[in-house]
Amino acid sequence: MTLLRRYGTLLALALIVAVFAVASPGAFGTVANLVNITQQMSLLAIVAIGATLVMVVGEFDLSVSAVVSFAGIAAVSLFGAGHGIAAVFALVVIAALAMGTVSGFLVARFAVPSFIATLAFGTVIGGLTFWISDGATLFSGIPPAFRDLGRGTVLGLPVPTLWLIGTAVIAWLLLDATEFGRRLYAIGGNREAARLVGLPVRRDMIIAFALSAGLAALAGLLLAARLGSAHPTGGGGYLLSAYAAVFLGMTAFREGEPSVPGTLVGAAIIAVVSNGLTILGVPSFLQDLMTGAIILAAVLVRQLGRAGD
């Protein structure tokens, strides 16, 4: 029972994989498809890792999907203006870091509830994105080399999967193996205690928001690279899925704390369910229904387990 409570979410992932493998022999369980799933989950997981950083300090960043959309539109616009790949990458990520800094500043300095601050600021970013793009899908002027950053394989692994691995390793080390990470968890665990021992609470919170926006921008760039186009609401679906992954992940490990490995498990569950149901030919509205039900079930099992303590 303790085992089920502690690793229930991991077991659920294994169970879901097993069910799909049996239900669609020769399709779901193949190595090629499993590798494909890592690619399908990669952008979602990168956004979710950013959300995790903010979640660790006990806040929400609801502007992530707006930043994903902004990054794609901004990148294609900059390509249209004749900038090179490195410059575009740098400019877009810097712009996103600045946006995250603004969100973080509003929350950390003025104690605006992050739910409201990032919802409002995300709306501002969304408006800005529409303004830049005139509401249109942009696709002209994208260099082929940029597109290769979001497609193809290296050493047999899809490029987006490699981005995810790199992001996850860095974020995981940052949170679990550095002083900065310890500080973020301390702030999330007991902000007053963190303040009383002189931690730079505001600065660290702002950095967490900036990193969240930066990772959302990375996902937006990779999305534009993969699609070869950018739409002003292209990132719209990432917000809820990313937080679903974070919450699922919080049920996976360690006393309900947000963590990078947990978020990866959460993103994997969402991707596996979507992939498996697609292979089985289940219509997409049923997929949403199933995904939502799984998240509710995971959280419910967790709560029931707690009540038994």
Next chain:
Amino acid sequence: MTNAGEGRQPFLVLAGVSRHFGATRALDGADLEIAPGEVHALVGENGAGKSTLIKLLSGLHQPGGGAILVDGAAASIAGPLAAEALGFRFIHQELNLVPQFDTVGNAWIGRRHPHRGPFIDRAAMRARVAAVAARIAPDLPLDRPAARLTPGQRQMAEIVRALMTDARLVVMDEPTSSLSEAEAEAERLHAVVRQLSVSGTAVLFISHRLDEVMALADGYTVLRGGRTVGAGRVKDIDRAGLVRLMSGGPASAETLPKAARLAPSGDIALSANIAFGPAGSHAVIEIGAGEIVGLYGLVGAGRSALLKALWGALPVVGTIRLAGRPLAGGPAGRIAQGAVYVPEDRRREGFAGALSIADNLALAHLSDFRRIPRLPLPARGQIHAFARDVGTRLRLVAASLDSSPLTLSGGNQQKLLFGRWLGRPIRLALIDEPTRGVDVGAKAEIHGEIRRIAASGAAVIAATSDIEELMALADRVLVMNGGRIVADLAGAVLTREAVVAAAFGHAPRSHPPQPNRAAAVA
């Protein structure tokens, strides 16, 4: 008591410091001197300025006047880091650990962690913490999250954190208020304080327990109304003297004489035979009308759980009868039958900070304050009239009845929790820690109120960790241990020793539990 600090020059001197908040003079010319290795008690009623003084030392507030001298030189303590650099460490009243972090993680918060390459070195971190813990708390679990430590262990974890680097002064704000007085943990804390003193670290502690002050401190400073009204060596003063200084008057309230009261009528008001809370918890209780029963036990013995179970706030198996009728229907059902409850944790369980004092007073029986009896529209005028009555009767000190209860001092917050039940007949009062963190004056008033409630014919159960309060207030004492009532003491056998012995699991001397009144020892 150690003799450390005697005759040595003080290293920390506060000279005439003041601090105003708007028109409120929290500190108005306070003096304090502490010598190396001295154990110094800072005493005073609630609102005397003790917490503000500590906040000046910790750099959270800046003095508006006067001077803080460290080693004879004026010191400006700009913030927590500056206080840390001076060697000042603080164990705050609300424990300030990160609940998810273990002892090792908590000890290193805010410090430069040891690294191996770019990453923090957990093994080195743990080794350093283990070395500190070995000196003061060898059996403290180092790898268990703070959330799962006992209150005493959490406090030790905080002290370990404070001693990670050389400390000249450790400040403790009511260090034993979360520990049961009889508990080994409080004694353990005292031992650590003495040990710090011997090793040359001064300890400044705030306490409302004068026994503790007399037993532990070398020097004392008494604050009243933001001023230092007395200071000296503890060996040169007695409890009554301290109380006189604190209250500005003769020591009448503090000694808490048992009031002469009419004997309880003998009619059984409350009878219960219930299993509740954690597995194995079981209680058989009978309480007479007009009787005040004290409920004692170590932290975790099940006192609060028993009260919550009687109040219908925890699942219960069994029967509870009040004046012969079954008590049912959760808290609302209890209220309808004339029962009242005063929770232990004022802020979390007592009142709603977003509502005004008046609204909080009316909260438990809003339906009594309606413009039109059948319409659930609160009548503000009636609520205010009720609040004014209660405020007068309990001598509630509040800037305005429309302000938040969070603006009240601890004692006045506690009065508010009693006040909400006044003005209606009370048949059963369940009171958890009636006066924790409350100053001496308010304590006496609250005890008077409890006696009035009993005198009106109510059965009263008051759980307390303060054995002085227990002895002063209770006609009869039930001692709990491991979720069960293990002793039922009254009359001649109701002694401190018997209570403490029972709480620690020894059989009470010469008074076996009565089968009808107490569950058998498991």
